[in-house]
Amino acid sequence: AEDFDILDATEGDPDQVVYLPALPVLAIVGRPNVGKSALVNRILGRREAVVEDTPGVTRDRVTYKAEWNERRFSLVDTGGWEPDAKGIDASVAAQAEVAVDLADAVLFVVDANVGATSTDEHVVRMLRQTKKPVILVANKVDDVRQEAEAAALWGLGLGEPWPVSALHGRGVADLLDHVLSVLPEVSAVAKEEVGGPRRVAIIGRPNVGKSSLLNKAAGEERVVVNDLAGTTRDPVDEQVEIAGRVWRFVDTAGIRRRVNLAQGADFYASLRTSAALEKAEVAVVVLDVTEPISVQDLRIIELVLESGRALVLAFNKWDLLDDERRGLLEREIEQDLAHVSWAPRVNISAKTGRHLEKLVPALETALDSWDTRIPTGKFNALLAELTAEHPHPLRGGKQPRILFGTQASSRPPTFVLFTTGFLDPQYRRFITRRLREIFGFEGTPITVNMRVRE
Ligand code: GDP
Numbered sequence: 301a302e303d304f305d306i307l308d309a310t311e312g313d314p315d316q317v318v319y320l321p322a323l324p325v326l327a328i329v330g331r332p333n334v335g336k337s338a339l340v341n342r343i344l345g346r347r348e349a350v351v352e353d354t355p356g357v358t359r360d361r362v363t364y365k366a367e368w369n370e371r372r373f374s375l376v377d378t379g380g381w382e383p384d385a386k387g388i389d390a391s392v393a394a395q396a397e398v399a400v401d402l403a404d405a406v407l408f409v410v411d412a413n414v415g416a417t418s419t420d421e422h423v424v425r426m427l428r429q430t431k432k433p434v435i436l437v438a439n440k441v442d443d444v445r446q447e448a449e450a451a452a453l454w455g456l457g458l459g460e461p462w463p464v465s466a467l468h469g470r471g472v473a474d475l476l477d478h479v480l481s482v483l484p485e486v487s488a489v490a491k492e493e494v495g496g497p498r499r500v501a502i503i504g505r506p507n508v509g510k511s512s513l514l515n516k517a518a519g520e521e522r523v524v525v526n527d528l529a530g531t532t533r534d535p536v537d538e539q540v541e542i543a544g545r546v547w548r549f550v551d552t553a554g555i556r557r558r559v560n561l562a563q564g565a566d567f568y569a570s571l572r573t574s575a576a577l578e579k580a581e582v583a584v585v586v587l588d589v590t591e592p593i594s595v596q597d598l599r600i601i602e603l604v605l606e607s608g609r610a611l612v613l614a615f616n617k618w619d620l621l622d623d624e625r626r627g628l629l630e631r632e633i634e635q636d637l638a639h640v641s642w643a644p645r646v647n648i649s650a651k652t653g654r655h656l657e658k659l660v661p662a663l664e665t666a667l668d669s670w671d672t673r674i675p676t677g678k679f680n681a682l683l684a685e686l687t688a689e690h691p692h693p694l695r696g697g698k699q700p701r702i703l704f705g706t707q708a709s710s711r712p713p714t715f716v717l718f719t720t721g722f723l724d725p726q727y728r729r730f731i732t733r734r735l736r737e738i739f740g741f742e743g744t745p746i747t748v749n750m751r752v753r754e
Pocket of ligand 1: 504505506507508509510511512513555616617618619620648649650651652
């Protein structure tokens, strides 16, 4: 389905570059069934019925934009994958580990009616070691009589338990006030440094060669290894100089360290991927040429498109490619990657170093496109030309017209058309296609929104 986001015209001042806000990140951790989804829904203020966690269900989406008292933050739901009874300890521990790495503060949710279980205590030990704020939430406190049960959770040593009922909303406002008092204004993990090194996420499914690529690219040239997130373990980001230019590879800890889980590994991989994208400006999606392009590869590319980051495709293990597989690969690219035919492709070998030097110009091209701003005058002259050459088809005797257009923002380029009526999806696709033909936008997704003037 087409999404017709209607952007507010005031969103972008065409003469001012709009930078991504580095929103503070709040992660939610807890055992299955303690009510994490309900709490997420409550915080997001969704009107639809709460969807109970379904065992074994994997969600791709883990990061949401939330807002409270006019302050915005990112909400990371680490609980999208529900393990069987045996896997619970490992799974919840993995959630907590990811949360501590990637968030500015952690909400640890416990079911006040059940009390702290051994799984909870296991996680508490880990959470007590982090310097980041951890907020203990006692959920399912639906009325005042249950507050005693919440108070019993003082015993966990995580400070004051916040009694809430995610289902009914009780206590959630106080909790959010407290959350905002501990969250930094600007994220320390997703730090935005305008003019600093550009931020690159290397992503892809397991074993495609992400860490090999990182190691080879970094090589001997690793100039700075700094601990940007302030965790005591390995660095979360690494700065690497390639061909005289410094790049920041985000969440390299996630690339190097694998969460050791037989079950749910996919979910934690997608959690990492979303979090890395959140921090990055451009993504290098690594694909393994020895294997068919898979659903998982396509899902990762989808995450990049949703995140609005620039995109480069790296076809790795080129040294292992034989003629037969090469023919198949070309067909797969045509069929499965047609929707991202605008993304620069590099054919590399992380093992031998083949064509690694092509990665830098590909990243630069993608970022240049991502940053592009088309002046309003030029954009409107072009719209006039396009609509003259190909007017919107008549609909019920009327013809929706484009009155005016502007680029609302860059990173990625986002356009708004002011129209006299709803444009057909097909017509909007025509405009999008022509914009690409004219401006290229190699390596960046673009969006064309509408605003109907009555
Ligand atoms: P990751 O899970 O994506 O980080 O993948 P790794 O970097 O750990 O690589 C998975 C396996 O593929 C390892 O055994 C690597 O040595 C191997 N590998 C990675 N890149 C290449 C390559 O370009 N050519 C060959 N032949 N093997 C590679």
